[in-house]
Amino acid sequence: MQTDWGYPDFDEHEGVHLFSDHRTGLRCVIAVHSTTLGPAAGGVRFWRYADSAAAITDALRLSRGMSFKNAMAGLPMGGGKGVVLAPEGGAKTPELLEAFGRAVESLGGRYVTAEDVGMSEADMMTISGTTRYVSGLPVAAGSAGGDPGPFTAMGVYLGVRAAAKRALDSEDMRGVRVAIQGVGSVGGGLARLLAKDGAVLTLADVNEAKAEALASELGAATADPASVLTLDADIVSPNALGAVLDATTIAALKCKAVAGGANNQLATAADGARLHDRGILYAPDYVINAGGIINVALEYLGQGDRADVEARIARIPERLIEVWDESAASGRPQAEVADAIARRLIGRG
Structure with a gap:
């Protein structure tokens, strides 16, 4: 029997994970919509939400969109999304980002994160200190990856x-x-x-x-x-x-x-x-x-270079x-x- 769990945007999601870390102030949601085609890939956004229900709804909608986006782009990746609720004062500290990385790591590779609204390459570097499952990191010229x-x-x-x-x-x-x-x-x-x-x-x-x-x-x-x-x-x-x-x-x-x-x-x-x-x-x-996820997905998968990324984008x-x-x-x-x-x-x- 299917249920929306009180959230109309719940769409047979494989998992919706809520995390908090009192020391750093982290409150985040990681939604995994589908891993049928591969690990659930999708960025993390840092945003001020009206309440936790709005953050969960955003994660549900965005993660489903990532499933569809990755599938339509022909990528061997599923769909997921992370949202970090900006704390009072909007501070995005290294400690908070590291805590988010630990949350990602705890899912064992079911979710791969990258930049989204409110996040940067530098933030991904910080997150990469506590998880292997991250993309959108600085790369050499001509390589796939980097800022999507x-x-x-x-x-x-x-x-x-x-x-x-x-x-x-x-x-x-x-x-x-x-x-x-x-x-x-x-x-x-x-x-x-x-x-x-x-x-x-x-x-x-x-x-x-x-x-x-x-x-x-x-x-x-x-x-x-x-x-x-x-x-x-x-x-x-x-x-x-x-x-x-x-x-x-x-x-x-x-x-x-x-x-x-x-x-x-x-x-x-x-x-x-x-x-x-x-x-x-x-x-x-x-x-x-889909251009951004094509770029960071090929980076994460280690498949191809910038020319391959651009060739895939040209098929949009x-x-x-x-x-x-x-x-x-x-x-x-x-x-x-x-x-x-x-x-x-x-x-x-």
């Missing part, structure tokens, strides 16, 4: 170009209007790549000064983070936190396509159908944003086209089609 952000940005960039071709019949990005929410490692990298192609950009970030500085560098406009998704644009690209596409925002969209790097962009499963009903092309987030548009073609043929929403393909790949179809 630029690789995620590259994959999203290729996906945005594919979306422009599909939704706008545009062979290049010159004059294509793209509204980007979030200009961190991924959104900022995407903006720079699109600017080189001549796209017309509008940038937004909760750090307004950061968005304005990048806009000045690239000759872009800026907008409020809350309203940027509903601007009159050809493509909207969410690259901040998740659950930004809901009944209200989808009804207000004025774009032809949504293609961005944020995880869990859809607030609910019904929102994929809402996009489809409006005729808005959707690039499922865990397909388009092919996977998007597969989803879009099946959606067009079946009439089913693109998000639903992508989930069905991923579930088949992990043996849950």
Whole structure:
């Protein structure tokens, strides 16, 4: 008999592990969704949550997304995710990171961690002092591995170009209007790549000064983070936190396509159908944003170099086209089609 344990986002997860360490102040969740294809790989984020239930829900949703992402990317890895609840004052101490590493180590390799929101290469180095099961560490030039952000940005960039071709019949990005929410490692990298192609950009970030500085560098406009998704644009690209596409925002969209790097962009499963009903092309987030996990997975597995990473990332548009073609043929929403393909790949179809 299946149960959601009081959490609607529980999806037959193999394990949900709660850890605390009173000495360092660590409170964290590690969710293992599936290890069918290999160890559950997924980054750890350091974030201030409203309460522990919100942290558990985030870990559940993100770990399932990692299962789907790794499967769709053709990686021999399952899906997992770690979230560290930022303590009062937001201190991320070496001792806290070491305690998180011990939590990862205690799972015996079922979960492999890496960078995510609020974490860095330096943090991964600290974590690696107490666990073997970590990736995203500094590597030699030309090797697979290191900061996954630029690789995620590259994959999203290729996906945005594919979306422009599909939704706008545009062979290049010159004059294509793209509204980007979030200009961190991924959104900022995407903006720079699109600017080189001549796209017309509008940038937004909760750090307004950061968005304005990048806009000045690239000759872009800026907008409020809350309203940027509903601007009159050809493509909207969410690259901040998740659950930004809901009944209200989808009804207000004025774009032809949504293609961005944020995880869990859809607030609910019904929102994929809402996009489809409006005729808005959707690039499922865990397909388009797989570049980073491709990079750190090959690092962890010791398979290939940077050229191999880039070759795998170059296939992201092919996977998007597969989803879009099946959606067009079946009439089913693109998000639903992508989930069905991923579930088949992990043996849950």
